[in-house]
Amino acid sequence: MLKCKNINKKFSDGEKDINILNNINLEVSSGESIAIVGASGSGKSTLLHVISGLESACSGEIYLDNKLISDFSEDELCNIRLKKIGFIYQSHHLIKELNVKENISLPLLIANKKNSYVISKTNEIIEKVGLSNRSDFQIDKLSGGERQRVAIARSIIHDPKIIFADEPTGNLDKINAKNIFSLLTDLANYNNSSLIVATHDLEMASLLNKKLTINNGMLKSI
Numbered sequence: 001m002l003k004c005k006n007i008n009k010k011f012s013d014g015e016k017d018i019n020i021l022n023n024i025n026l027e028v029s030s031g032e033s034i035a036i037v038g039a040s041g042s043g044k045s046t047l048l049h050v051i052s053g054l055e056s057a058c059s060g061e062i063y064l065d066n067k068l069i070s071d072f073s074e075d076e077l078c079n080i081r082l083k084k085i086g087f088i089y090q091s092h093h094l095i096k097e098l099n100v101k102e103n104i105s106l107p108l109l110i111a112n113k114k115n116s117y118v119i120s121k122t123n124e125i126i127e128k129v130g131l132s133n134r135s136d137f138q139i140d141k142l143s144g145g146e147r148q149r150v151a152i153a154r155s156i157i158h159d160p161k162i163i164f165a166d167e168p169t170g171n172l173d174k175i176n177a178k179n180i181f182s183l184l185t186d187l188a189n190y191n192n193s194s195l196i197v198a199t200h201d202l203e204m205a206s207l208l209n210k211k212l213t214i215n216n217g218m219l220k221s222i
């Protein structure tokens with residue numbers, strides 16, 4: 001499904017370059033779930049952004065379904081994201097001007113799905129993330145955990161084949177975190193989707209197929 005070869009990523013601190021990802025190699029097969037743990041600032045978000053094609057690598061190759069993603073045009077990459085990829089951002093990136101329902105249905109609206117399908121699928125997902133009683137709320141009227149659940153719903157509504165989740169349960173209490181984590185893993189199992197989760201929660205990480213840690217820009221199994 002996803003294959004990353006010798007990925008390097010540097011950022012400049014203004015004076016010098018700092019290596020954030022150092023020769024990363026990673027393979028994720030269909031239906032496989034992987035946890036990436038590591039200290040704050042170790043590069044988990046950077047890794048997810050780079051391997052999902054949101055940000056470019058300085059060097060290395062990323063293959064999605066055996067196709068090199070650097071060969072895709074920006075339009076092709078957008079189309080692939082819309083169909084195959086779900087990304088849960090650490091900072092949510094919800095649209096404040098839209099309400100809960102509208103934010104969640106956005107991927108289906110952009111993909112020109114039929115109105116009746118958009119409505120039924122949106123209602124189904126809203127219920128799954130426990131936000132039925134908030135569906136008409138504006139985003140700024142929601143708690144941090146509720147916003148996180150909107151972001152999760154939006155990222156899975158199109159049944160993506162690969163889900164990248166950057167600290168998906170970071171703002172949630174233990175019960176909601178457990179529910180949301182089960183929702184993500186159940187959905188991935190049901191659709192045979194791959195799931196790549198950056199998390200600080202070792203208990204959640206141990207529920208996935210593989211646990212990797214990132215340290216000094218290098219990825220290792222634990």
Ligand SMILES: Nc1ncnc2c1ncn2[C@@H]1O[C@H](COP(=O)(O)OP(=O)(O)OP(=O)(O)O)[C@@H](O)[C@H]1O
Pocket residue numbers: 011012013020038039040041042043044045046047090
């Ligand atoms: N655009 C950027 N320019 C310069 N440095 C950056 C940029 N983005 C990230 N970094 C640096 O890269 C390092 C890794 O950041 P990243 O956000 O990937 O860490 P993280 O492991 O996700 O941390 P956290 O657990 O706090 O979310 C940090 O030191 C950060 O300051």
Ligand SMILES: [Mg+2]
Pocket residue numbers: 044045046090166
């Ligand atoms: Mg992060």
